[in-house]
Amino acid sequence: MKEGKVFVISGPSGVGKGTLCRLLMDRYPNLAATTVSVTTRAPRPGEKDGVHYYFKSAEEFEEMEKKGMFLETVNKYTNRYGTLYSEVERIMKEGKNVILEIEMQGGVNVKKRIAGAVLIFILPPSLEALTGRIVSRGSETAEEISRRQSEVEKEFDQAKDYEYFVVNDVLEDAVEKVKSIIVAEGTKDNIGNIKQKYFGRN
Numbered sequence: 001m002k003e004g005k006v007f008v009i010s011g012p013s014g015v016g017k018g019t020l021c022r023l024l025m026d027r028y029p030n031l032a033a034t035t036v037s038v039t040t041r042a043p044r045p046g047e048k049d050g051v052h053y054y055f056k057s058a059e060e061f062e063e064m065e066k067k068g069m070f071l072e073t074v075n076k077y078t079n080r081y082g083t084l085y086s087e088v089e090r091i092m093k094e095g096k097n098v099i100l101e102i103e104m105q106g107g108v109n110v111k112k113r114i115a116g117a118v119l120i121f122i123l124p125p126s127l128e129a130l131t132g133r134i135v136s137r138g139s140e141t142a143e144e145i146s147r148r149q150s151e152v153e154k155e156f157d158q159a160k161d162y163e164y165f166v167v168n169d170v171l172e173d174a175v176e177k178v179k180s181i182i183v184a185e186g187t188k189d190n191i192g193n194i195k196q197k198y199f200g201r202n
Ligand code: ADP
Pocket: 011, 012, 013, 014, 015, 016, 017, 018, 019, 020, 133, 134, 136, 137, 168, 169, 170, 171
């Protein structure tokens, strides 16, 4: 079985990363799965521990960090987030591609550690549409929304190392584009590997 690859999906808060990933996995359950990150932020209404995040205290997070459990971590807003090695391994073992739905700093750090990782940046159709989506989600306070808005340009600047840019305008189209990237990346190889498989030598 060909090993799965790691795909990082990033983009400004409220652009629709979570929605897009959920639909992608609903449609193509054997293609890819998302990891569950650890965070110190409080759960939003409806968020479940172990499903959306592993919700931990700052002390617990630090303890896990000391034990070397994280592939990458980041401080974002006033909270900490981290990707667990164990989550990446869990999905790889299932023979699926791994999707990390994380912010750009984390994406760049993943790329440094996993050479073949693919960085995908999700764009809104416009900045106005982005604000509309955050407001309509209704999960942040006005203060939180304005803080996140003020970071949007900086977030674009952080995407310098990203290779793919997908506009999430019509959700279904964006899902198909991300699926195409994952499938196309899965066909990348080199003739040495191929010859090894077919002839037992390269
Ligand atoms: P993120 O994970 O990037 O922070 P979410 O997935 O929570 O964003 O989406 C933010 C809001 O935008 C949600 O209310 C979601 O239903 C909505 N949304 C996502 N994608 C689209 C789209 N293509 N068109 C319109 N609304 C969208």
